Amino acid sequence: MRKIYGKKWIVVVLIFMSMFLFMVSCAKKQVQSTDTIDADKARLEADRLAEQERARLAEEERLRKEREAREMAEREATGSAQHAFINVDVLFAFDSSELSSEAQEILGNKVTYLNEHSDIAVVIEGHCDERGTTEYNLALGDRRAAKVKRYLVDKGISASRMQTVSYGEERPLDASKGEDAYEKNRRAHFVIK
Numbered sequence: 261m262r263k264i265y266g267k268k269w270i271v272v273v274l275i276f277m278s279m280f281l282f283m284v285s286c287a288k289k290q291v292q293s294t295d296t297i298d299a300d301k302a303r304l305e306a307d308r309l310a311e312q313e314r315a316r317l318a319e320e321e322r323l324r325k326e327r328e329a330r331e332m333a334e335r336e337a338t339g340s341a342q343h344a345f346i347n348v349d350v351l352f353a354f355d356s357s358e359l360s361s362e363a364q365e366i367l368g369n370k371v372t373y374l375n376e377h378s379d380i381a382v383v384i385e386g387h388c389d390e391r392g393t394t395e396y397n398l399a400l401g402d403r404r405a406a407k408v409k410r411y412l413v414d415k416g417i418s419a420s421r422m423q424t425v426s427y428g429e430e431r432p433l434d435a436s437k438g439e440d441a442y443e444k445n446r447r448a449h450f451v452i453k
Contacts, residue, residue, distance in 0.1 A: 342452070345373045349433075349447035350408055355392075357403035359411060367408065370450065371415045384408050385449040386426040387433070389442035394428060401426030408448040423453075 350363045359367070374380070386401030386408075405424035413419050433449075434441035 341373055341376075345370060346450055346452065349449050350404075351443060352404055352446045352448070354389075354442070354446065355400070357400065357407045359407060364411070367411050367415075371412060371417060374412070374417050374421070381421045381423070381453045383451040383453060384422055384424045385431075385451065386424065386428075387431060387445055387447045387449060388429050389445040390429045390432065391442070392429070397428035398426050401428045404446075404448050 348366055348369070350359070350366050352358070352363070353360070374382070384405045386403070386405030388397040388401050388404075390397075392400070402424065405426055409419065409422050409424050412422060429445070432441070432445045433447065434444045
């Protein structure tokens with residue numbers, strides 16, 4: 261009987277050892293599985309955070325581009341408005357300083373520009389065509405510049421922002437002869453100080 265119990269005992273020990281090894285083996289797999297799950301969770305969280313960062317950077321880039329486009333459009337509009345303000349002259353009839361309806365429309369645009377840019381001051385130049393004496397044309401150019409200034413003051417622009425000067429016939433826009441050239445030269449021209 262001792263031999264039977266001895267063999268049983270060995271069988272029981274072997275069974276317990278097998279169960280122990282099986283449990284240890286399962287425990288390692290469980291630990292490995294938990295580690296794998298934790299690693300997967302960490303990787304997914306890192307991917308989610310990376311995607312959020314990419315989305316944030318893309319949004320910042322989009323907003324930067326929009327801001328640059330808006331600033332460029334504003335610069336172009338300002339440059340275009342300033343170009344029109346400087347380069348669109350008020351024209352006068354022969355031997356006259358009276359403002360036509362077209363001249364008043366041009367001055368209305370200049371009033372708008374001056375109201376939008378209250379920090380600028382201007383020089384209003386009075387010009388004439390070459391007909392008439394130098395003295396007469398200087399006086400006529402002065403009357404033209406003064407008439408434009410008076411119109412702008414009446415529309416609310418401060419007189420302290422404007423200075424007038426007459427060049428008479430001395431600075432023609434078009435030096436050729438003929439009525440087309442004379443029309444261009446009978447003008448009030450604006451210069452931003």
